[in-house]
Structure formats: structure tokens, C-alpha cells
Amino acid sequence: MIEAHELSKVFKVRKMRPGLWGAVRGLVSADVEEVRALDGVSFSVPAGERTAYLGVNGAGKSTTIKALAGVLTPTSGHCRVAGRDPRADRYAHARTIGVVFGHRTQLWWDLPVEESFRILARLHDMSKEDAALNRKLFDEVLDLGEIAHRPVRTLSLGQRMRAEVAAALFHNPRVLLLDEPTIGLDLLLKEAVHELVNRVVADRGTTVLLTSHDVADITAICERVVVVDSGRDVYTGDLDDLLRQAPTRTVRLDYSGDISPESLVSHVRHYIGLVQVEIVGRRRIKVEGPPDLATPQAVLNAVSGLVTVTDLVAPEPTLGEVLRALYVRTAEPARGAR
Template identity: 45%
Template sequence: MIIEVRDAAKSFPVRRRAGRFRRVREQVRAVDRVSFAIQPGEIVGYIGPNGAGKSTTIKMLTGILTPSAGHVRVAGLDPARQRMRLARRIGVVFGQRTTLWWDLPLRDSLSLLRHMYRIDRDRYAANLAAFTELLDLGPFLDTPVRQLSLGQRMRGDLTAALLHDPPILFLDEPTIGLDVVSKAAVRGFLERINAERGTTILLTTHDLDDIERLCRRVMVIDQGRLAYDGDLAELRARAATPRTLVVDLARPAPPLTADGASVTRVDGPRQWLAVPPGSSAAALIADITARYEVVDIALREPDIEDVIHQLYRQGLSTLEDSVP
């Protein structure tokens, strides 16, 4: 196993108001006895609501935080005690932070990283050439980082994280705020480095499309506890959350009538229909397009937050049965 976590916990002290003038100090567990193992070459999605403990787990795995209890090993190393050695074995991308130098051109930031990681000149040149082609860095390699778009900066951060050929890549919300084209570029790149280089990837995200495109395995964490570890399709089947069909009509109309679906919202010619779990979206679309003049139609899968909230409304124990 390239990543092993056993009964890991992380607590933080907080002060809470107790009366008008008094505050008491308490320990809050951000991660509560989480255990899992990841094999080399896996891409695993690590998902959950805001504040569930995802980022805290990533920070323990990368050595930024020290576990309050439990056992954590990454590439055979203790992240908290062997952080410098581990840095050469992992790449890390935080979607809302950059590891690049704000005032330097992207090329110079990457060159500095070559010296920091002591990457051989030929290896650096080969990796930079490969990533420049895969991520289309050429047009902005000489642009200062502060002038890059969010999508361009993310491509630069991915390159920075992988220049030293780490066998493990940790991604915390890598597509947050990106447009559709940039998201597709990032997902395609991650698929390729996993397939061609065997890079192990642990991905936290709120974007279900990221998970569906990249991950066969998904872990769900909520309130610091690992509640599910298994196949994504099974997870979504358990949620029983309706999908949404968005229909753009040629002109405004009364709420559509469609067998098995109900209109939840109308805004001029656009209408939103809830499609019950297990219903055939194809049959519904065929029925609507046969009876109405439709300009555009799109099927939206449940948002990851909705899926998880629905699962927890059904009861935590139904998920925990799936944790090895």
C-alpha cells in the first residue's frame, strides 16, 4: 500500500461562549478515527460536505498537520516526522492557493522549483516539455503568474507539483472556479498521468463530474468520520436523489406535464423537472421533445452536496456498513 491510514484523528482547541462573560475551552475533532488504504496507481475521490474533515486529512497526509492519534504512512514515511523526505515523493495542489511565485513568469517559477527539488537538468527539460504539450503551457510560460487566468494558473500548479516525478499526487479542489474548457483540460491531464506514469491520486472535490470522470473508488467523510468506502455507482444508488432535467422551450408555457417527473421551477421559457431515481431519462426526454417545441435540454446529475446530505438523512449506519 502506498497510503495507509489507521484510526487517525485530529483535534483542535476552540473557545465557546458559556454565559454572558465566560468562555470555555473545548476540543473539537475534525477527523475522528479514520482508516483506509490506497494501492499504487489508484485514483480515489475523497468527498464530503464543507467542514467534514477532507482538507484536514490531506494536511495530515502531507505532513502539514500532525495527527492527534492514530497511524499515518505515505510512501512508507511518517508525514509529520519525515516531511522533507516525503516532499520528494508527493505532489500537492490546493485549488485556492498557488505554489508559484506571484511576480515571476511561470517559466522562472518552475525553474526555481527545479533547484529546490534538485531535479536533474535533462529530467527537468523532458518533464517541462511533456507538460507544456499536455497542458498547452506554451502561450503563457513567460507571463507573470499574477497575470494568468485561474485556469492557466491551475495548469501551472499541476506542472509544479509533478516536475519531480512524485508517485503520489494530492489534489484539494483542483477545478474550483474553472470554466468548462479548463476543467476538461485538467481532468484529461490527470487521466493521462495516471495511465502513463501510474501516479496515485487522492482527490477532494465538490464537483461530481470530477469524481465521475476520474474515480472508480470514492470515500465519503462527514463530521470527521469515514462513512463509505467503495464504488461510486453504489453510493449514488443509495442516495436515491432525483436528477434534474432543464428544458428550454421556444416560448414560455405552463408547467410541463411529463409522466414520472414534476416541475420544480419555471423561469420564462426555462423549466426544471425533478426526475425520480430509477426513472428513464431517455424516455422522459423523448416524450417532452415529441409534445413540445424544445430549443435545448440538459440532464443534471445531483450535486455532490445533495447526494451526501440525502445519505445522511437516511442514516449514517447505512453507509458505515460499506467501510472495510
């Protein structure tokens, strides 16, 4: 449903010289710098799938979303959304996709929210029944009723984002591009957005590509992940597989017994090997190491006969930890190449 092939985008950016004198000099001569926002990104998202498109700030996420939305021309490479070049038939493409740019509004600034939905229904040639059905659904999930009569410019960021997400989904698009869709929302509203997206996706088979710095968005909505770094794709696969790629696992052990904590730490370290063991509380130690070594079973074996285990916790690695490790790993070869 979404295909990106060797997408690259180079922006020419005018360099600003510092200070007043720099500004004056800039009037007569300007240095132009090339910024490579995308450097050959390739990935695909099958129909009906929900994929997170992740990367650090400046990795090229929003540039990719804009290229897929058809509002930005790639320098080279090409992309197709629902079998169509986004720039070839803009009107048809606009009916196929729904987009949320977290920091931009697609609603009419001076008009009440409900008026924006009325205009969107006409723009997308929706039947009265479809429009009414969607309004009902969005009212139910996002509680839009309370802001329906207020001009968009008077809404708080959180209220506006609710309306923005609803507006992106309003015309039943086949593809949903979400660029930071929960920015500014509190926990409850984030969950409401997740619920709405998941309900709509489940009912209508919408394909979703999401960029977000919020791990909760990714884990709540997506099943697949594309990770970009420095304009290139560095990982494509299932979210669960990515989580399993965590370079370390942690096991926390609570115990009772007469052995001194230092002796226990030394024993566990010696027994398992190549793991870090530290005291993290009264009668509590933490074992951290490679996933094949730092397992609950290995820790239990190590302390067997020495102490009584009162609790054993092996938390799943967070997506943030995994991504951090992935970025470091992909940055190292690049540094080595220099």
C-alpha cells in the same frame, strides 16, 4: 499506497464574542472551544488508484489531506503514504508527493512561472531531460507557454491554477494529493486539468487522492470514492457502486394518445405502486421512485395498450443527488442517538 487509520484531529479555537464590548472582554478572558475536524477516519488507497475524498464543507477533507501531506499533526491515529509516516522523514516524503491546495500557491509569487519550474527542478534534483520532458507535456496540455514569462502575482486565478497543477506533477511524484484543484477554472481548463492528471496517472501509475466539490472532477478522474461526514468515513467503495446506491430513479415518458394526462398518471401510479408520478409537460410524465420500482420496463408495462410511447428517458442519478441522500442518511442515526 495511502493508509489512514483512525485519524482524528481536534483544534482549539478561541471563541470571538460579538460586538465591541465582546472584543474588549476578549482582551482579558477568552473562551476556547474544541472543534473535532476528524473523528476516527480510516481508509486506504491502493497504489495507482484514483480516489475521490468527498464530504460537505467542514467534513474534514482538507484536514485529512494536510495530515497525509505531513503538514499537520493528527491528535490521534496515524497515516502512511508510500510506506512512510509523513512526518518521520519530511524531505523524502516531499519528494514522494505532489500537492495542490486550490487556494494556496507553491509557486514563487514575484517570479515568472518558468523560473518557478526551474527552481522546482533543482529542489527535487531532477535531470535536465526529465524537466524538459515535463515542461513540454504541460505546455502541450495546459498551454503554459503563454504565461511562462509572467510573474505569478500577475496571473488570473485560472492561469495560476494551471501552473499549480503542473507544479504539483512536475517532479513525477508517486502520490498526488489534490485539494480543490480546479477551483476558479472554466470548463475547458477543467477538462485540460483532467486530461493532464489522467495522462500522467496512466503513464506513471501515480496514486491520486482528490477532494473537490466539482462532480465533474470526480467522475473524470476517479474510480473509487471515500465519503466523510462530520469527521468520520461513511462510505468507501467504487464510484459506480455509489451511483447505484441512489435512493430514487427517474423515468421520463413522452407519449401520444387520447387518454387524459390525469388518467394516465393515476393509472401508472396504481400499476407500479409506491412511486411518484407527475405531469411535467404536454404529453410528458415523470415517474420517480425506488430504483427497483421506477424502471423503464415497469413504466412501459404500465402504459402498454393505453398510449403510444414516443420517447423514454431514464437518466443516471447524479453524484450530487447520491451524496445528498448519503449525507441525509448518515445524519439521521446521529440525530436519533441524541
